[in-house]
Amino acid sequence: MNTLLLKHVFWEGRTRNVLVRGNRYACLDAAEGAEADRVADASGLALLPAFYNGHTHLAMSLLRGYADDMPLQTWLQDHIWPYEAKLTAADIRRGSDLSVREMLAGGTVFFNDMYFEPEETIRVVASSGLRAAIGITVMDNHSLAQQASKHAFVREWKDPTGGRIQLAIAPHAIYTVCERRLRECAEWAREAGLRLHIHLSETRREVADCLREHGTTPVRYLDRIGFLGPDVVAAHCVHVDAEEWDILASRGVTVVHCPCSNMKLGSGRFPYERAIASGVRVALGTDGCSSNNNVDMREEMKFAALLAKCVSAREDGLLENEGAADLLPASLVFDWATRGGAAAFGIDGGEVAEGKLADGLLVSLDAPKMQPCHHLLSNWVYAADSTAVKMVLCDGKIVYEAHDGKTL
Ligand SMILES: [Zn+2]
16 A cells, blocks of 8 residues: 655644555654655645535636626626537536646645536546546436436446546526426435535525525425435525524535625625524535636635625624624634535545545645744635645645645
8 A cells, every 4th residue: 555754744733744554644643764655845834634625617717707797697697608508528628627727736635516518527537636526417408318318427427536536416506407307306316326416595586586486495495395415515505594594404415605606796695603503514615717716715715704704794684793703713614615525525534634534735834924823724714825735635645746946
């Protein structure tokens, strides 16, 4: 079994040697003379859990900056969908590759994707060394032949990476997939043992349309048709009332908070206080590059932590306490971005601990934005940027090294 030694790395308050055996952390305090197949000098670097991006559309990097500054329905119907109709499989491969390179450099080791031509994205992921959940996207405007080929793809699926890629069934949203097909998706996913990935309660309009068409709100609607369960990953959940939060929590749903996308599309503010109170599982996601406009999870953490503290949060009545004690702490946002995402997808990682999967990132403690280091996590969430990332580990392998003069 291959071994990797991170020599003189900073972790949990002091410098030490960290040994990785195979794809897991074997020893977080290895002896100075420990040997390994590969030894990396990690002096001046701090080891942190890597990121798990809970919701994205990878190839939408091609639409970065294409349609900014408009609300979701106009943005989607008048700009994004017409553009996407022209994309070829080769375009999607290039778009996925662009995002993968960005994620590697930013310390993200996993993403949960929903897009077209999944084979192309799978190819890119397989060669990158990353992990992914690749959504098989379902929309009502797909033909019966397209539907049949998706079923065949899932039936014949074999992970070419031996465990880093999982498929998911991804009905786009309740306003693009009819009730019958949503029920079919839930059955399909459960028969195949796959997760379900959907956009949910993203805008006020989605809620109003659902009330008009189904006589109830989106979360209650999905619950009524038997869609919700611990295998469901629901992106956004901005417009969810207190009772709906309890439904989501009791069904074991993972909610993916995407603050940049919600702000950029003017969708509203994720009611984190209610989410936390309900005990629902939360992960963090970037959404696609056309509503973000990048896939930088470190930046997403900062926006999540700041959005929770903004003036409008107090004005909308969700924050009663003017003091700082009740404001979303950086440590919880960090937990959503790491452990929360890993747990949602059954990945035994998301933290640096002996026996856990060796996914991690090494940040420079010498980077100007990481100094002084009163509190490492505070610097990482609020001050740094992804240029501080010098090395990324996924599944026990080094999948990214920065080439800016430092020898590793
Ligand atoms: Zn999305």
